Amino acid sequence: MFQKVLIAEDHGLTGSGLRESLAALSIPEIIVVHYCDDALLKIKAALQHDKPFEILITDLSFKADYKNRNLVSGEELIAEVKKIQPDIKTVVYSVENRVGKIKTLYDTLEIDAFVGKERRDINEITKAIQQVLEGKIYFSESLKHALRSSENHLELDEYDILLLQLLAKGLKQEEIAQYFQERNYHASSLRSIQDRLGKLKTIFGAKTPVHLVAQAMERGFI
Amino acid sequence: MFQKVLIAEDHGLTGSGLRESLAALSIPEIIVVHYCDDALLKIKAALQHDKPFEILITDLSFKADYKNRNLVSGEELIAEVKKIQPDIKTVVYSVENRVGKIKTLYDTLEIDAFVGKERRDINEITKAIQQVLEGKIYFSESLKHALRSSENHLELDEYDILLLQLLAKGLKQEEIAQYFQERNYHASSLRSIQDRLGKLKTIFGAKTPVHLVAQAMERGFI
DNA sequence: CAATCCCTTGCACTTTTCCGCAATGGCACC
DNA sequence: GGTGCCATTGCGGAAAAGTGCAAGGGATTG
Numbered sequence: 034m035f036q037k038v039l040i041a042e043d044h045g046l047t048g049s050g051l052r053e054s055l056a057a058l059s060i061p062e063i064i065v066v067h068y069c070d071d072a073l074l075k076i077k078a079a080l081q082h083d084k085p086f087e088i089l090i091t092d093l094s095f096k097a098d099y100k101n102r103n104l105v106s107g108e109e110l111i112a113e114v115k116k117i118q119p120d121i122k123t124v125v126y127s128v129e130n131r132v133g134k135i136k137t138l139y140d141t142l143e144i145d146a147f148v149g150k151e152r153r154d155i156n157e158i159t160k161a162i163q164q165v166l167e168g169k170i171y172f173s174e175s176l177k178h179a180l181r182s183s184e185n186h187l188e189l190d191e192y193d194i195l196l197l198q199l200l201a202k203g204l205k206q207e208e209i210a211q212y213f214q215e216r217n218y219h220a221s222s223l224r225s226i227q228d229r230l231g232k233l234k235t236i237f238g239a240k241t242p243v244h245l246v247a248q249a250m251e252r253g254f255i
Numbered sequence: 256m257f258q259k260v261l262i263a264e265d266h267g268l269t270g271s272g273l274r275e276s277l278a279a280l281s282i283p284e285i286i287v288v289h290y291c292d293d294a295l296l297k298i299k300a301a302l303q304h305d306k307p308f309e310i311l312i313t314d315l316s317f318k319a320d321y322k323n324r325n326l327v328s329g330e331e332l333i334a335e336v337k338k339i340q341p342d343i344k345t346v347v348y349s350v351e352n353r354v355g356k357i358k359t360l361y362d363t364l365e366i367d368a369f370v371g372k373e374r375r376d377i378n379e380i381t382k383a384i385q386q387v388l389e390g391k392i393y394f395s396e397s398l399k400h401a402l403r404s405s406e407n408h409l410e411l412d413e414y415d416i417l418l419l420q421l422l423a424k425g426l427k428q429e430e431i432a433q434y435f436q437e438r439n440y441h442a443s444s445l446r447s448i449q450d451r452l453g454k455l456k457t458i459f460g461a462k463t464p465v466h467l468v469a470q471a472m473e474r475g476f477i
Numbered sequence: 478c479a480a481t482c483c484c485t486t487g488c489a490c491t492t493t494t495c496c497g498c499a500a501t502g503g504c505a506c507c
Numbered sequence: 508g509g510t511g512c513c514a515t516t517g518c519g520g521a522a523a524a525g526t527g528c529a530a531g532g533g534a535t536t537g
Contacts, residue, residue, distance in 0.1 A: 043373065043374050044269065044372045044373060044374070044376060045272075045373070045374055045375055045376040045377040045378075046269055046272035046273055046276060046372070046376050046377055046380065047266065047268055047269045047272055047372070048272070049272040049275060049276070049377060050267075050268035050269055050270070050271040050272030050273075050275070051268055051272075053271060053272070053275060054268060054271070067374040096373060096374075098373075098374070098397075150266045150268070150269070151265070151266065151267070151318060151320075152265050152266070152267055152289040152318075152320070153267060154266060154267040154268050155267040155268055155271060156267075158268065200463075200465050201465060201466065201469035202466065202469075203461055203462035203463050203465070203466030203469075204462075204463075205462075205463060205492095205493070205494090206493075206494065207493080219514085219515080220514075220515060220516090221515095222515070222516050222517080223494095223516090223517095224496095224515075224516055224517065224518090225514085225515055225516065227494075227495065227496080228496090228514085228515080228516090230494095230495090231495080231496075239425055240425035240426075240427075241422075241425050241426075241427060241523095242464075242465050242494080243422050243423060243425070243464050243465050243468050244422075244423065244424065244425030246465050246468065246469055247423035247424075247425075247468055247469075247472065250469065250472050250473075251472075427522095427523070427524090428523075428524065429523080441484085441485080442484075442485060442486090443485095444485070444486050444487080445486090445487095445524095446485080446486055446487065446488090446526095447484085447485055447486065449524070449525065449526080450484090450485080450486090450526090452524090452525090453525075453526080463493095464524080478537105479536100479537090480535100480536085480537080481534100481535080481536075481537095482533100482534085482535080482536100483532100483533090483534090483535105484531105484532085484533085484534105485530105485531085485532080485533100486529100486530085486531085486532105487528105487529095487530085487531105488527105488528085488529090488530105489526100489527095489528090490525100490526085490527090491524100491525080491526080491527105492523105492524080492525070492526095493522105493523080493524070493525085494521100494522080494523070494524080495520105495521080495522065495523085496519105496520095496521085496522095497518105497519095497520095497521105498517105498518090498519095499516105499517090499518090500515105500516085500517085500518105501514105501515085501516080501517105502513105502514090502515085502516105503512105503513090503514085503515100504511105504512085504513090504514105505510105505511090505512085505513105506509105506510085506511085506512100507508105507509085507510080507511100
């Protein structure tokens with residue numbers, strides 16, 4: 034079994050529930066922190082003392098409070114941690130349930146497991162740890178199906194995602210056109226953007242641009 | 256100390272964290288359930304056996320799954336429970352952080368305490384239990400802070416939220432006007448909706464309607 | 478009762494978005 | 508090289524959204 038585990042979770046009671054469940058797996062050293070920055074510090078310190086953590090279990094969203102923060106999310110934490118300790122195993126434990134978002138976590142951050150905060154999560158986290166210990170990847174039961182099934186498999190390219198992001202950021206169509214022109218994107222005229230937007234609306238079944246972005250956000254594309 | 260506590264919380268690990276913390280307070284009988292309907296059944300059964308629960312600690316939101324549900328939220332649960340056992344103490348434990356919403360819980364459901372899911376919630380839940388035991392009302396420290404801080408002071412009323420929701424659902428301004436007119440809302444003309452939308456854009460610092468809804472979603476208002 | 482304030486609403490005008498149509502040009506396939 | 512397909516783009520008119528202005532209408536205050 035793993036010997037040294039770090040947990041980053043900002044809800045105190047949930048963190049203590051996690052600690053308890055991992056202790057039941059006979060993991061001797063379990064550290065719980067409530068801030069991403071603290072997690073990174075612990076990882077660094079452990080590395081320096083030649084006693085690195087083998088696995089990091091982290092939430093995705095951390096509420097802001099009076100403290101100043103460098104890292105504000107689990108994604109950022111994982112990215113930073115992997116820079117200094119690339120071989121560490123990472124498990125994401127979150128309420129996130131948007132397939133697109135979780136797929137992105139796997140593709141870009143190469144996480145080893147994802148467990149949703151849900152009713153059966155005690156079993157799930159246990160299974161996840163065991164699978165990761167064996168060098169396998171683990172995703173919550175509820176997700177496995179969704180991740181593989183083709184129905185949810187809308188593939189949006191960089192252009193589409195950027196377009197939706199710019200829209201969500203408050204740019205007008207004309208400003209987006211300008212943005213694309215400055216960066217020499219292929220379809221950069223106002224008319225092309227409108228065309229693309231129309232197609233995206235069809236794909237998402239959206240009636241208005243607002244609806245489109247709301248759908249894209251709900252499904253985790255942006 | 257209380258002798259018999261019921262916990263309704265749909266995240267398994269959080270529930271077990273709660274159980275652990277309450278056990279540390281020397282509460283002998285702690286039952287944890289993951290569904291509102293189960294909570295109501297437990298309360299009913301305990302009453303019938305003349306061994307009623309003294310206090311109910313419940314989350315507000317319970318994720319839907321394959322099971323059919325009568326009660327879908329902590330609010331509904333509390334309302335039903337108070338019908339059959341009006342003297343039971345109720346503590347809400349939730350990520351909810353909108354002051355208005357929590358005030359409504361106090362005003363309409365007469366809850367005895369509110370504890371937010373946050374970093375220091377272990378201490379908070381302990382304090383809450385002790386205060387409620389003494390017949391007092393308790394609200395999280397963070398809430399008192401939120402009351403003062405201007406940052407979280409965005410209070411949107413039902414009208415604003417509905418407006419944003421309808422927009423996100425793909426309705427056009429004119430359709431929203433019609434929707435409001437059918438339901439006899441106060442500001443139901445197209446012009447009023449545009450006016451309100453303009454004000455919301457100012458509040459959220461949004462440049463376009465898309466931006467507005469994206470912000471509202473990110474910040475958890477809809 | 479008058480003065481005042483704020484909210485609601487309609488009107489008119491501008492800006493922005495939507496969308497069909499047609500011209501152009503690249504690319505693949507025959 | 509010819510043919511067809513599709514993405515890109517401009518144009519133009521229609522639809523939708525944004526906004527200043529002013530006319531009411533309550534509610535409050537002096």
